[in-house]
Amino acid sequence: xxxxxxxxxxxxxxxxxxxxxxxxxxxxxxxxxxxxxxxxxxxxxxxxxxxxxxxxxxxxxxxxxxxxxxxxxxxxxxxxxxxxxxxxxxxxxxxxxxxxx
Numbered sequence: 001x002x003x004x005x006x007x008x009x010x011x012x013x014x015x016x017x018x019x020x021x022x023x024x025x026x027x028x029x030x031x032x033x034x035x036x037x038x039x040x041x042x043x044x045x046x047x048x049x050x051x052x053x054x055x056x057x058x059x060x061x062x063x064x065x066x067x068x069x070x071x072x073x074x075x076x077x078x079x080x081x082x083x084x085x086x087x088x089x090x091x092x093x094x095x096x097x098x099x100x101x
Contacts, residue, residue, distance in 0.1 A: 029076050032067040056099075058083050 033041040045063045046055060055063070058080070065076045072080065091097050 029065055029079065030073065031064050032070075033064055038064060058087070 031038070036044075041064060042060060045060065049055070049063070050059070061083070062072075062080060066072055087098055089098070
């Protein structure tokens with residue numbers, strides 16, 4: 001009796017591999033924290049860099065998307081510039097000030 005499982009598994013595995021590759025290509029803002037999860041890295045950043053005051057969302061975004069070797073990617077630079085421009089806009093009278101969130 002021949003085993004056909006090797007022939008069946010390969011196309012399935014190749015399909016999963018192709019789908020994963022396609023999904024990775026859709027990521028607009030790749031993180032630069034390696035294999036550590038966001039929550040663990042956020043905790044480390046808060047403990048080491050922001051000891052006395054909590055970081056805002058923009059600061060955390062910068063920390064999680066910056067590589068020590070290559071810095072920020074172009075899409076990340078553009079988003080950071082947009083976020084900082086929104087924060088720099090003056091608030092109109094009677095409106096609540098904008099928050100980083």
